[in-house]
Amino acid sequence: MNEALAQAERLWGNLLALGGKRLAALGLIGFAVFAMTGFAGYYLSRPTMEALYTALDRDDVVSIGSSLTEVGIPFDVSADGTTVMVPVGQAAQARMTLAEKGLPHSGSVGNELYDKLGSLGLTSFMQEVTRVRAMEGELARTIQMIHGVKAARVHIVMADEGSFRRERQAPSASVIIRTDGGDDRSVGEAIRHLVAAAVPSMKTDEVTVLNVDGRLLAGGPDSLEKSPDNLLGLEKEVSQELREKVTTTLAPYLSLHNFQVSVAARLNADKTQTNETIYNPDQRAERSVRVVKEKQSSQNAAGEAPAGVDANLPKTNKNPTESKQSNDATDKKEELTNYEISSKQITTTSAGFVVEGLSVAVLVNRAALAATLGDKPSPDAMDKQVQQIEQLVTTAAGLRKDRGDSVKIAVVDFAADSGRDLAPIEPPSLLETLARQAGSFVSSGAIVIVALLLVWFGLRPATRALLAPPSDSAPALAGLSELPPPMSALGGPAMALGGMGIGDMGGSEQNFLVDANEDGDDFLKELVARKDKSPQRHLQKLVDFDEQVAAAILKQWIREGAKA
Numbered sequence: 001m002n003e004a005l006a007q008a009e010r011l012w013g014n015l016l017a018l019g020g021k022r023l024a025a026l027g028l029i030g031f032a033v034f035a036m037t038g039f040a041g042y043y044l045s046r047p048t049m050e051a052l053y054t055a056l057d058r059d060d061v062v063s064i065g066s067s068l069t070e071v072g073i074p075f076d077v078s079a080d081g082t083t084v085m086v087p088v089g090q091a092a093q094a095r096m097t098l099a100e101k102g103l104p105h106s107g108s109v110g111n112e113l114y115d116k117l118g119s120l121g122l123t124s125f126m127q128e129v130t131r132v133r134a135m136e137g138e139l140a141r142t143i144q145m146i147h148g149v150k151a152a153r154v155h156i157v158m159a160d161e162g163s164f165r166r167e168r169q170a171p172s173a174s175v176i177i178r179t180d181g182g183d184d185r186s187v188g189e190a191i192r193h194l195v196a197a198a199v200p201s202m203k204t205d206e207v208t209v210l211n212v213d214g215r216l217l218a219g220g221p222d223s224l225e226k227s228p229d230n231l232l233g234l235e236k237e238v239s240q241e242l243r244e245k246v247t248t249t250l251a252p253y254l255s256l257h258n259f260q261v262s263v264a265a266r267l268n269a270d271k272t273q274t275n276e277t278i279y280n281p282d283q284r285a286e287r288s289v290r291v292v293k294e295k296q297s298s299q300n301a302a303g304e305a306p307a308g309v310d311a312n313l314p315k316t317n318k319n320p321t322e323s324k325q326s327n328d329a330t331d332k333k334e335e336l337t338n339y340e341i342s343s344k345q346i347t348t349t350s351a352g353f354v355v356e357g358l359s360v361a362v363l364v365n366r367a368a369l370a371a372t373l374g375d376k377p378s379p380d381a382m383d384k385q386v387q388q389i390e391q392l393v394t395t396a397a398g399l400r401k402d403r404g405d406s407v408k409i410a411v412v413d414f415a416a417d418s419g420r421d422l423a424p425i426e427p428p429s430l431l432e433t434l435a436r437q438a439g440s441f442v443s444s445g446a447i448v449i450v451a452l453l454l455v456w457f458g459l460r461p462a463t464r465a466l467l468a469p470p471s472d473s474a475p476a477l478a479g480l481s482e483l484p485p486p487m488s489a490l491g492g493p494a495m496a497l498g499g500m501g502i503g504d505m506g507g508s509e510q511n512f513l514v515d516a517n518e519d520g521d522d523f524l525k526e527l528v529a530r531k532d533k534s535p536q537r538h539l540q541k542l543v544d545f546d547e548q549v550a551a552a553i554l555k556q557w558i559r560e561g562a563k564a
Helices: 002-018 020-045 058-071 091-100 111-116 124-144 184-198 228-250 366-372 379-397 430-436 438-467 471-480 493-499 502-519 522-532 535-545 547-563
Strands: 049-053 084-087 149-157 172-179 207-211 216-218 259-268 272-302 324-350 354-365 406-412
Touching: 002 020, 020 438, 049 058, 049 091, 058 084, 058 091, 124 149, 124 172, 124 184, 149 184, 172 184, 184 207, 184 216, 184 228, 228 259, 228 354, 228 379, 354 366, 354 379, 366 379, 366 406, 379 406, 430 438, 535 547
Parallel strands: 172 207, 354 406
Antiparallel strands: 049 084, 149 172, 207 216, 259 354, 272 324
């Protein structure tokens, strides 16, 4: 910890010793180097191709490729075949060239048509046509947003009142789509409801949906029952769903390449209506009660005998005052009660589909099944495992024996390459990965090389120049570097430093040179020349040139002498 603090303090002291100007210069140089490196990295790593048009049809891609080849503009097509790319900087020229030829054609129109309408000379018919075209374009755009739909076209026939037509013609629509596979039937039903909800007064039955293969996906009322293709598609969908369930169930037990599953579903999409009446004799209720009562009374009184047999008999003498009287009375009562048995009526209508039967076939690899049982399994153990697999398949697929469903499990020897179809796709090898990333590696290497060149030829010399000593002392240091230690024949270091002062050295040398010139002796001349080459002479010249540098050199000599 102390060493780290000491190093930090030493680094901080060195930075302070550089001074404000040198620190600012180093900061500017570093910023310039990083800016140039970033600019070089951006320039080298930018893509060489840019998208010209996306979401194109195959016909448009072919037409655009032919037009670009004619004018000499290189291009490339994406892996999915829907995007055309050109070199960077040539997109504008390519778009102008294609615009002259009216490409691409697949650009759908929508509400943008209203922006192109003029305010003069526009009849009601043109307005209506523009409205229908805009509605068709917007619906096509919306349909293309559905997952799996690559392209779509919509044709709408609006309602026509008609002057001499009693009945109003209902609106209708037809849609053709191009998908990438999957459940086209469910997509067709969804499109029917979408179009019917977007157009006023349009019913779902009036919308017809087809695919580019000419197969009817949805159309007319009860399209499921009237179109065999729709029923066939529904059977395929049910079979696929059951197959996925069985595969998911057996996958943990047997790997995917050790079994094959096939499912056949038989459906009945006929409409069924059932009427049922249930009578309960134990329960009864009075429906009506009728009571009739009749009472009648009559009385007859007369002086003569009533008419009868007695009137024809011979008369005898009777009292003329004798009278006869008769009474008749009738009393009648009738009661009628009606009872009704309790009943219940049930009406059931089925408009979907009914599974009439399922057939499941499973092929199991004998070697894989035997491996799960250990070495050399017995036939009884194999049969037991087959029965367990059959129970799993029956439960997973929901098979019913009362409905006539059947399942067949067969243990066979698979071919050597039978599992390749279901095997997962192998990842790209190392060489393929390197080949795909070769361009990125080249760009990255170029960026690193540019950064190293900037640091080596830019930052390093600039830093060295800023940290170097002043330029005026450089010649003196270069001359003194060649001097030996201050040891000479005339005396040691003490003599050179203390025997005489710098001023004495200068004065004696001056007198000595004058005397030598006056006598003209060759020996003295040679001695004077040798004196000029002595270390003391070089030291005197250094002192005269720069006293600070001379003092630093003397201190260094003293340290070296003390160490010696």
